[in-house]
Amino acid sequence: MFTRPGRLVGLLLVVALVVAACSGTSQADDPCEKITVEDAFVRVPPGANTAVYATIVNGSDTEIALEGATSDFAGAYELHESIMKDDQMIMRPVEGQRIVIPPGGKVALAPGGMHVMAIGVSEELAEGDTVSMTLRFSGGCEKVVDAPVKAIGG
């Protein structure tokens, strides 16, 4: 490598360009600042799994996507949706594990549709409890959400 200073200079130039590009992006409105999560709640767990619901509002002019979640109260999370197939209700993972929220739009994760499935939760969670979780969005954006545990409603 020492014998080829031209290569090194070229590499440094590329790095510098990338850094410049990134800082240019961050100077624009950060979409992460304009994501709001409303009406989040967790259903009282029937067993080891339960569902998290919320309405996600994207107030930015950039498309964003919900890509997952983390928390202490569940072992793992998957983005799921309930659909009718033939005459049966089935649940399937959301394609690509991404729920896209368009610029200026909102998406409701609501009972009987899309939801964040929490896997491996404590079955002792009861009405009146609150759980804290972090929703992960595209671009490395994270939102901490405190969600009440509810039996009736939604």
Added chain:
Amino acid sequence: MRPRRFLAVVVGVALTAAACAAPSETAVTAVSGDAGYAVVDGWVGYRRTPAPDVSDVELLDFADMTDGTPFPMVAEPGELLLVYFGYLSCPDVCPTTMSDLGAALRAMPPDEAARVSVAMITVDPERDQGPQIVKYVSVFVDRAHGLVAPDAAALAHAGERFGARWEIEEHEPSATDYEVGHTATVFVVDDTGHVIWELNFGLEPADIAHTLEGLLVERYG
């Protein structure tokens, strides 16, 4: 439009299609006609005609948290029994159904709500225990039954009598993370053991309450 509303329409169409096993044009006629399913103005759900007789279906109830008590599919005299085929590893649709039924019963006059009980039959006896089912349904309603079939034949018989179907994803014997598809309908059974009404998934609790009140009056005066 909330997802559940959309699903309700889809469920209705699917039920109708299943009922007459005919092209969808005919199925639409069946919703407002008499070919197996009928609607009543102001009520939600469907009337099955003729009403299926499920009185010979007998499963084990764990409501008293013992080893299971034989439970025939017949409501107490002058009452309605709401029957649902579900499973406890169901994080979305089953709890939503129970939540909606609970909200509906709370919306009814207490003396009428007291004449309605709710039974959940597990279609996944490999993972579900009777007492767990009772405990869970009790989160939502006062008069809860958790039903387990004594064997696979009894469960299949129940599904056939009610017209409920389910599908368990193939899995290794020790696996616990398999998927289950199932009919998400609530069957309304009277005190002679007949399914007099069906509530499809995604109905509003207030509408369910109104329909159950109407069914109590229509059936028992």
